[in-house]
């Protein structure tokens with residue numbers, strides 16, 4: 410048995426590293442068109458930051474885990490081909506801003522059809538709209554050398570920042586397909602380390618839909634608690650107390666109830682918009698509107714946070730320096746896709762604030778790229794004024810303390826652990842008075858900040874916007 414994976418990103422890289430680690434006898438070949446990314450996978454500086462990933466890659470690389478750009482060779486040699494390419498939201502044409510762009514998946518399927526010989530099991534790893542497998546099957550059936558295929562859906566449920574732990578101890582592994590033999594072959598790979606009772610087998614369509622549904626439910630919980638956070642701010646209830654109280658109801662459960670500046674990441678928004686698009690396609694307007702509200706609430710939360718900062722700071726942030734702590738969409742990742750920080754920074758820049766951004770893992774060029782992209786319209790056009798704001802009003806610094814120097818306020822946008830143990834007595838001395846902290850993640854110790862002399866505003870705590 411030989412495995413190949415097309416796509417060496419946040420999903421393909423860690424997942425294949427784990428399979429290679431657990432199955433030392435199975436050669437695993439990860440390929441990508443992006444030469445720089447492959448070079449990074451072959452170096453000591455992996456292209457993605459993920460706790461524990463370095464060790465797993467080091468153990469398997471050179472033994473049974475290889476990274477290259479030789480897509481055709483990898484396809485030709487493999488018995489099982491995972492597709493883990495990106496499926497971003499379409500930015501053009503029909504369904505722009507909603508439907509998934511399946512261009513990359515289709516290109517992979519066509520490549521496989523062209524190159525493959527003999528029998529191959531093709532596994533969809535990327536999150537896809539329901540019934541994508543149908544399209545993949547049709548493209549594969551155009552293969553002309555008598556090659557045969559089984560298509561499986563095996564969505565990945567890992568969360569970034571905890572990918573290795575999630576891969577090691579998954580709540581479940583889901584395999585959807587039609588061919589018993591193919592399902593068994595993939596199940597046997599996971600069974601090396603995942604208990605068989607946690608390997609679920611369904612039909613193709615249930616598997617595809619379960620992935621979208623899981624992400625929609627998770628995102629809905631965040632939007633639900635964020636909706637309540639707005640009400641808490643108006644009523645002197647405390648959202649963390651409310652979350653604790655409802656989370657102890659075993660039917661609700663305690664996880665994923667942390668109010669925040671808004672959810673980000675490559676999946677939640679994309680998958681819900683995808684679900685919305687699908688529902689509309691099938692004429693289910695009420696269902697589409699129900700799920701779309703989760704994204705509308707998330708946009709509201711990000712906007713509300715930025716507006717709260719301006720209102721609290723005497724209704725103007727123009728020419729004021731604001732320290733931005735954290736730019737990644739959550740802690741322990743260098744990923745910024747759809748990060749709430751991008752949109753909060755954009756709104757503050759449009760109010761003419763000066764931003765000093767610090768994130769322990771996100772490089773400066775990525776921040777500037779994201780900010781410019783957020784300033785643009787769907788086609789990517791950015792006005793001269795907005796471009797100048799990103800160029801002139803943003804500095805990127807190398808510590809949280811440096812960001813806060815001479816600043817009027819600190820905005821915590823990612824919950825990095827290091828922010829909790831800083832010396833706030835020292836920090837306030839370097840700041841303008843009154844010094845504000847806007848804790849978009851409710852991670853800092855409020856009592857301590859109050860004592861030090863900060864004006865502290867949290868999410869879902871009374872006081873935002875005054």
Ligand code: UDX
Pocket residue numbers: none
């Ligand atoms: C509810 C709350 O559960 C309880 O904590 C609160 O004190 C009062 O309101 P109740 O209305 O008595 O209790 O019953 P519950 O079991 O919550 O069911 C409410 C409705 O939801 C029922 O019509 C039930 O059939 C329906 N339901 C519940 C579903 O359709 N699907 C489910 O998965 C659960």
Ligand code: UDX
Pocket residue numbers: 565566567568569570624627631664665666667668669670671672673674675676677738739
């Ligand atoms: C998510 C799913 O969790 C995972 O199963 C799927 O495979 C991919 O999408 P990911 O986006 O990596 O994973 O991270 P996740 O931990 O789900 O967080 C998503 C966003 O929600 C982050 O911005 C996070 O900060 C936010 N969030 C999460 C909250 O604001 N509050 C919470 O309680 C939980």
Ligand code: ADP
Pocket residue numbers: 415416417418419420421440441442443446480493494495496513516517535675
């Ligand atoms: P994800 O979070 O889903 O893993 P990423 O964007 O991190 O998404 O990774 C997807 C990877 O797939 C990228 O590195 C991209 O270069 C790669 N890719 C996209 N299309 C192809 C293709 N046709 N052949 C090989 N690699 C591809």
